[in-house]
Amino acid sequence: MRPRILLVNPPIYDFAAYDFWLKPYGLLSVAGYLRSKAEFTLFDYLDRMHPFVAKQKELRPDQWGRGRFYREKVPNPACLKEIPRYFRRFGLPRDIFKDFLARQRTFDFVLIQTTMTYWYQGVAEVIEDVRETLQQAKIILGGNYVMLCNSHAQKLGADFLVQGINLEPLCKFLGITPDLSQPALWELYERLNVGVLRLTDGCPFNCTYCSVPKVYGRFKARPMERSLAEVELLTKRDVENIAFYDDALLFKPEKVLVPFLNEIIKYNIKVNFHCPNGLHARFVTKELAELMVRAGFKTFYLGFESASSTWQRRTGSKVFCDELAQAVKYLTSAGAKLQNITAYQILGHPHGDIQELEESMRFVNGLGIRGMLADFSPIPSTPDGELCQKWVDMDEPLFHNKTAFPIILLGFDESNRLKDLQRKLNRSLTK
Numbered sequence: 001m002r003p004r005i006l007l008v009n010p011p012i013y014d015f016a017a018y019d020f021w022l023k024p025y026g027l028l029s030v031a032g033y034l035r036s037k038a039e040f041t042l043f044d045y046l047d048r049m050h051p052f053v054a055k056q057k058e059l060r061p062d063q064w065g066r067g068r069f070y071r072e073k074v075p076n077p078a079c080l081k082e083i084p085r086y087f088r089r090f091g092l093p094r095d096i097f098k099d100f101l102a103r104q105r106t107f108d109f110v111l112i113q114t115t116m117t118y119w120y121q122g123v124a125e126v127i128e129d130v131r132e133t134l135q136q137a138k139i140i141l142g143g144n145y146v147m148l149c150n151s152h153a154q155k156l157g158a159d160f161l162v163q164g165i166n167l168e169p170l171c172k173f174l175g176i177t178p179d180l181s182q183p184a185l186w187e188l189y190e191r192l193n194v195g196v197l198r199l200t201d202g203c204p205f206n207c208t209y210c211s212v213p214k215v216y217g218r219f220k221a222r223p224m225e226r227s228l229a230e231v232e233l234l235t236k237r238d239v240e241n242i243a244f245y246d247d248a249l250l251f252k253p254e255k256v257l258v259p260f261l262n263e264i265i266k267y268n269i270k271v272n273f274h275c276p277n278g279l280h281a282r283f284v285t286k287e288l289a290e291l292m293v294r295a296g297f298k299t300f301y302l303g304f305e306s307a308s309s310t311w312q313r314r315t316g317s318k319v320f321c322d323e324l325a326q327a328v329k330y331l332t333s334a335g336a337k338l339q340n341i342t343a344y345q346i347l348g349h350p351h352g353d354i355q356e357l358e359e360s361m362r363f364v365n366g367l368g369i370r371g372m373l374a375d376f377s378p379i380p381s382t383p384d385g386e387l388c389q390k391w392v393d394m395d396e397p398l399f400h401n402k403t404a405f406p407i408i409l410l411g412f413d414e415s416n417r418l419k420d421l422q423r424k425l426n427r428s429l430t431k
Contacts, residue, residue: 008112028184043097264295306357
């Protein structure tokens with residue numbers, strides 16, 4: 001008899017959360033590898049196509065499928081009680097999950113995805129509710145929180161932790177042999193308006209603030225056939241927007257992205273592509289920009305972080321000003337709209353004294369594109385994360401919170417001033 005497996009994407013406890021093409025891709029990918037070898041059921045707390053959410057007009061998606069989550073105000077955690085922001089629980093109400101569990105037959109396993117280290121409160125909530133109703137089920141945790149804060153994750157009481165990207169121990173625990181050629185199990189959603197995709201794993205760079213090399217290892221391409229099968233599966237579900245979750249989508253494009261996009265064009269697949277994880281502006285060429293626009297890319301997010309060459313060299317030399325300017329020129333010449341191009345910049349980095357953030361914001365604005373301040377989250381095991389021990393207890397994942405840390409480092413007023421400046425600069429582009 002095939003095992004019955006419940007997949008759960010937990011609610012989020014945080015100061016802010018927004019559906020920026022957020023899907024439990026790791027969870028769905030693992031389930032895809034086990035397709036037809038187990039009976040799967042999905043409960044996604046963050047599914048904005050759920051009937052409960054769909055009834056609420058203010059939560060309707062924008063033209064690209066993004067939108068707000070249902071939310072409820074909750075008390076600030078004790079360690080963050082001094083942060084002058086409202087703390088909230090994002091996702092479907094807890095009672096909906098409890099009612100769902102009460103209607104189900106017994107599951108053999110419950111797989112729970114984790115992402116941000118400081119979102120573990122939602123994971124703890126799910127474990128508590130599962131233990132109350134499904135006493136016999138084995139609970140399995142996987143994802144970034146488990147890999148980056150393993151000792152902390154062990155305290156939540158799961159039966160098994162997936163401690164890396166090697167799935168062999170998990171499959172042995174489940175007693176199932178995987179088929180790694182299978183796409184993610186998107187058919188578990190009753191309704192679906194957006195999808196996500198990865199063509200690659202890992203990153204060739206070693207930016208001092210990023211955990212990707214530690215979590216996903218060296219850069220490598222995924223099988224092209226699997227990626228194309230996944231796009232086909234999504235478009236058959238009438239998905240119109242697909243976001244790439246790659247951390248280095250433009251690296252070695254002639255081997256990965258270019259042949260993929262040529263296949264998209266060849267088969268006349270009509271879909272809107274997005275890149276929320278940020279593109280490396282250095283790799284945007286005239287030819288690649290033209291191909292991306294032709295294949296259906298609609299929004300472009302470029303990692304910039306800082307206009308300071310000193311800061312860039314100290315953190316990994318990711319991109320310099322002239323490279324960003326050239327990338328914007330190539331994209332707009334290819335037909336990309338300026339209002340759909342955004343450059344990320346880090347707010348609250350521990351080397352902020354050399355970051356020249358205001359100058360960076362004005363430089364981006366001068367290119368005619370939107371700027372977006374990405375609040376710095378101190379990630380354990382990264383060089384910059386370890387620096388943050390000066391200000392917070394890194395053994396408590398709640399202190400990794402990206403809203404809290406810039407306020408702790410810069411102060412509430414300065415953090416707000418910089419965010420207000422960014423909003424003012426962005427508004428100036430629409431006048």
